[in-house]
Amino acid sequence: MKTFPTDGLRHFVSWLLLLPFLTATAWAELAVIPETEVSTLVSNATGETYRITVHVPAPMPDAAVPRAKLPTIYVLDGLWHFARTQALCSGLAFDRDMPPVMLVAIDYPVSVPEVLKKRQLDLTFGTAAEPGPAGGAPAFLRFLTDELTPWVEARYPSDPVARALAGHSYAGHFALYAWAARPEFYRRVLAASPYWNPALRAWLETDAPVARRDAPLPRARLDVSSGAPGREYADCTLSPELVEAVRAFERRGGVGTELRFAMYPDLKHAAVAHTIYAHGLPWLFSDQPGRVERLTWQSGLGDAPALK
DSSP states (O other): OOOOOHHHHHHHHHHHHHHHHHHHHHHHHHHSOSSEEEEEEEOTTTOOEEEEEEEOOOOOTTOSSOOOOEEEEEESSHHHHHHHHHHHHHHHHHTTSSOOOEEEEEEOSSOHHHHHHHHHHHHOSSOOSSSSOOOOHHHHHHIIIIIIHHHHHHHSOEEEEEEEEEEETHHHHHHHHHHHHOTTTOSEEEEESOOOOHHHHHIIIIISOOOOOSSOOOOEEEEEEEEOOOSTTGGGSOOHHHHHHHHHHHHHHOOOEEEEEEEETTOOTTTHHHHHHHHHHHHHTOOOTTHHHHHOOOSOBTTBOOOO
16 A cells, blocks of 8 residues: 655645635635725715725737826725726727726725615715615715815826716716716716606706806716616616606706616616616717717617607
8 A cells, every 4th residue: 555755745734724725815816906906085075984996907908109197987886886897897998899997986994784874875965765864965076076086186097087977876866966066077977777866856957057168068978777667776767757857957057968868678776787887888988979879778768769
């Protein structure tokens, strides 16, 4: 019978004992997204502490010249949407369906139950669907525009004329509010399955300020999309009322926004975010005039026509 030398057996056993740790280390390295930095900021506007994750993509291998500043997407609910959006934007840039972009994800360095409470306050205008604090959207917008964005643009190659904002559910609700409240600030906005409440509707219809421009602004784009209508999350589904309120504000406010609405009838509230981002982000960054026709309207919202 063959036997292991004593030293060989000792090394073999040591390797077995180390295997779980080596495997865990390998998986941990796979989970880290390159070219990403994480910081913590305390806001004077809200009094809240935020975790900020910034991703600056490496230049494409065939880049002919060094690039200058990058379009930047501010990703709300970063805890859930940063990694997915980074992977998606990387693939879209590789396929030349959108330019390489910087990502700035915003979330909270606390447990998930606390995140849910804090996001409900920060992301809602007026009321929320669940009990608890709400209505903090104006203060949170001041944090984004007056505190976070200057901090980002002083440290990273972010193009101030190519800012975008993307959010889903409560964050989609906030994106709609930010589009109307600061039309000169975010030129590209994606509002995925936006929570729709009477407060936001009344504000858009009567109280939202009309844009004042000393000079023409670059053409803006707004994508508002959702999954299939249903009893659950019915207030986060596109409706003719929401579509008309957005169109009416655009007519009244004159902010020069190209609008795209889409409904994806085979997907529900949570899962549809993947599809909305995959279709909406390339359109937001496309200068091709026919792109909207190729991507728009996948379900009949009553008699609401597709936009031309």
